[in-house]
Amino acid sequence: MAQQTPLLEIEDLSVGVRMQGRQLGIVDRVNLALARDRTLAIVGESGSGKSMLAMSIVRLLDEAKRFAVSGSIRFDGQELLGLAESRMREIRGRHISVIFQDSLNALNPVVPIGCQIEEAISRTGPPSREAARREMLRLLDEVKIPSPDRRALNYPHELSGGMRQRVMIAMALASRPRLIIADEPTTSLDVTIQSQILSLLRDVRRENGMSMIFISHNLGAVAAIADDVAVMYAGQIVETGTAEEILASPRHPYTRGLLLATPRVDRPSELRPIPGNVPRFDAMPSACRFAPRCTGVQEICTQKPPAPAEFRSPTGQRARCFFPAGERYVASA
Amino acid sequence: MSLLLEVLNLRKSFAASRTFLAPRRYVRAIDTVSLSVSRGEAVGLIGESGCGKSTVARCVMGLVRPDAGEILLEGQSLAEARRRRSARTHERLQMVFQDPYSSLNPRMSIEAILMEPYRIQGKLSAREMKERILRLLEEVSLPADSLSKYPQHFSGGQRQRISIARALALQPSLIVADEPLSALDVSVQAQIILLMKKLQLTHDLGFLLISHDLGVVRNFCTRVAVMYLGRIVEEGSARQVLDEPRHPYTVALREASLPPDISARDRLNKIQGEIPSALEPPTGCHFHPRCPHAMARCKVEVPGWSVLTDGRRVACHLYPQDAAVAAKIDQG
Numbered sequence: 001m002a003q004q005t006p007l008l009e010i011e012d013l014s015v016g017v018r019m020q021g022r023q024l025g026i027v028d029r030v031n032l033a034l035a036r037d038r039t040l041a042i043v044g045e046s047g048s049g050k051s052m053l054a055m056s057i058v059r060l061l062d063e064a065k066r067f068a069v070s071g072s073i074r075f076d077g078q079e080l081l082g083l084a085e086s087r088m089r090e091i092r093g094r095h096i097s098v099i100f101q102d103s104l105n106a107l108n109p110v111v112p113i114g115c116q117i118e119e120a121i122s123r124t125g126p127p128s129r130e131a132a133r134r135e136m137l138r139l140l141d142e143v144k145i146p147s148p149d150r151r152a153l154n155y156p157h158e159l160s161g162g163m164r165q166r167v168m169i170a171m172a173l174a175s176r177p178r179l180i181i182a183d184e185p186t187t188s189l190d191v192t193i194q195s196q197i198l199s200l201l202r203d204v205r206r207e208n209g210m211s212m213i214f215i216s217h218n219l220g221a222v223a224a225i226a227d228d229v230a231v232m233y234a235g236q237i238v239e240t241g242t243a244e245e246i247l248a249s250p251r252h253p254y255t256r257g258l259l260l261a262t263p264r265v266d267r268p269s270e271l272r273p274i275p276g277n278v279p280r281f282d283a284m285p286s287a288c289r290f291a292p293r294c295t296g297v298q299e300i301c302t303q304k305p306p307a308p309a310e311f312r313s314p315t316g317q318r319a320r321c322f323f324p325a326g327e328r329y330v331a332s333a
Numbered sequence: 334m335s336l337l338l339e340v341l342n343l344r345k346s347f348a349a350s351r352t353f354l355a356p357r358r359y360v361r362a363i364d365t366v367s368l369s370v371s372r373g374e375a376v377g378l379i380g381e382s383g384c385g386k387s388t389v390a391r392c393v394m395g396l397v398r399p400d401a402g403e404i405l406l407e408g409q410s411l412a413e414a415r416r417r418r419s420a421r422t423h424e425r426l427q428m429v430f431q432d433p434y435s436s437l438n439p440r441m442s443i444e445a446i447l448m449e450p451y452r453i454q455g456k457l458s459a460r461e462m463k464e465r466i467l468r469l470l471e472e473v474s475l476p477a478d479s480l481s482k483y484p485q486h487f488s489g490g491q492r493q494r495i496s497i498a499r500a501l502a503l504q505p506s507l508i509v510a511d512e513p514l515s516a517l518d519v520s521v522q523a524q525i526i527l528l529m530k531k532l533q534l535t536h537d538l539g540f541l542l543i544s545h546d547l548g549v550v551r552n553f554c555t556r557v558a559v560m561y562l563g564r565i566v567e568e569g570s571a572r573q574v575l576d577e578p579r580h581p582y583t584v585a586l587r588e589a590s591l592p593p594d595i596s597a598r599d600r601l602n603k604i605q606g607e608i609p610s611a612l613e614p615p616t617g618c619h620f621h622p623r624c625p626h627a628m629a630r631c632k633v634e635v636p637g638w639s640v641l642t643d644g645r646r647v648a649c650h651l652y653p654q655d656a657a658v659a660a661k662i663d664q665g
């Protein structure tokens with residue numbers, strides 16, 4: 001197969017916010033590539049900058065004035081930063097769809113869900129009303145909502161959280177986009193419903209040949225759906241690789257720490273907390289941002305920041321660490 | 334082990350909001366629940382949203398008045414103790430809430446927050462209070478200079494440590510914790526689990542932990558009860574129930590708890606359907622519409638308790654029922 005350019009290429013992307021006259025860096029020089037027909041998960045805890053990163057791609061950061069975005073975002077070869085708002089709106093409407101965590105806020109409470117989906121369909125071209133309705137019913141069926149013609153008449157509050165998230169997915173599919181950004185889409189759902197929605201997202205992505213950016217703090221959900229993973233900590237990407245690499249042989253101490261700190265039902269004896277707390281954006285460590293919490297910290301870690309690909313494996317796994325797992329102990333010996 | 338908390342045949346319904354001219358309808362949040370916590374034991378009550386687990390916690394705390402049933406703490410009726418306004422009972426029973434941002438008064442310093450229980454109790458001198466508070470901070474691993482600060486200066490995990498310190502102040506025998514970890518980041522959750530474990534051992538504390546997270550419960554609790562739509566469906570040691578679940582609902586929950594490795598890929602979408610409305614619960618076994626093993630009987634007959642050879646109890650028609658044993662358990 002010929003090497004294709006990635007669908008999305010992010011270079012040196014930084015997002016800052018002005019607060020009380022000061023500029024705070026929220027996302028710090030992120031480099032990422034999203035291959036076609038794959039799911040990339042961005043994993044991180046609250047305050048890691050993962051949602052900011054994703055929303056800056058589609059320019060959905062609130063109060064645009066206070067945010068400063070710099071770097072480069074190329075979607076299918078086209079630079080998005082600096083694009084006119086009208087063009088950007090077209091890209092959001094046609095090529096990139098977003099699924100939010102809170103479906104109750106994302107849907108219009110006074111319009112039946114069928115109408116909202118039809119509206120999303122007619123936004124990308126003016127098919128006849130009958131055609132839009134047929135497509136709406138097909139979409140409801142695709143997201144496995146039972147008896148679509150009846151459900152189409154429901155208002156958002158009449159549906160369960162799981163059903164509403166299915167409606168969100170149907171709306172996201174309406175424009176037949178090439179990229180779906182799902183921001184914590186299953187976080188507020190119960191685990192049995194989460195499992196259904198993850199399976200649906202995986203299926204519709206495959207069947208429609210799209211790519212997906214899946215943002216989550218839940219490593220189990222990420223393991224279930226992601227092909228590739230980028231781990232964020234304190235505004236920086238600290239490790240990238242395939243899901244197998246990240247979950248089975250993490251190199252960055254934060255990734256390892258996160259895996260050991262996740263309370264597992266199948267391995268209760270392995271629980272190890274990460275000491276300390278996530279640093280605040282106004283008090284970022286100047287060298288390695290994880291150094292104050294790292295159990296393997298060395299002198300150099302507090303003196304200069306490691307490069308984004310300080311460690312690079314032959315297969316392309318990268319870690320922002322001077323002493324990636326497996327080498328640290330040799331180095332300190 | 335002596336019994337610390339006994340919940341016997343608890344029932345609670347809430348009136349649903351009424352639509353015009355329609356008759357008033359009731360949601361049965363708890364449909365006969367019995368459970369117990371022994372001294373120094375951590376019991377997990379798990380289930381998905383709407384199953385009634387938080388209502389059980391609120392009944393135990395006296396925040397909600399049950400319709401029927403009895404709650405005993407160290408053999409004494411809590412309802413009776415509350416009628417007599419027995420301060421002693423309040424001291425024995427404390428709660429840690431889910432949201433460490435709204436459960437601490439933002440206008441009170443940490444010193445004032447931790448001082449309050451002692452002040453209300455009114456037994457200690459100012460100096461003794463201060464000594465106790467400093468010891469509390471040490472127990473939850475917060476620096477002594479935290480006292481003059483306010484909740485806003487602390488992260489979610491640190492605030493939950495403060496909530497735990499406040500709960501510990503009057504040396505309770507039982508702490509009811511309602512989803513105490515779900516507002517916290519993963520890297521901090523494990524810290525709090527280990528802290529609660531340490532306190533459980535050093536103070537011989539009983540815990541009733543309400544949680545939806547099987548991983549958290551498996552790591553902290555020794556015994557587990559699983560709730561579905563107002564009823565307990567399986568109960569036993571955490572090892573039995575979570576490692577080898579028997580009730581089809583527990584099996585489904587276990588399957589849906591995704592491990593952080595790629596085996597998670599094969600576990601998706603194993604259970605169909607959603608939790609039905611508690612306004613119109615299914616007949617018979619509440620789980621039958623979603624159960625892969627449902628039989629004709631499950632639609633009409635509420636399953637009684639089956640006690641398995643390993644000692645756990647399961648409310649499911651798949652398991653032969655020993656009527657005599659089951660009746661005994663229902664009476665507590």
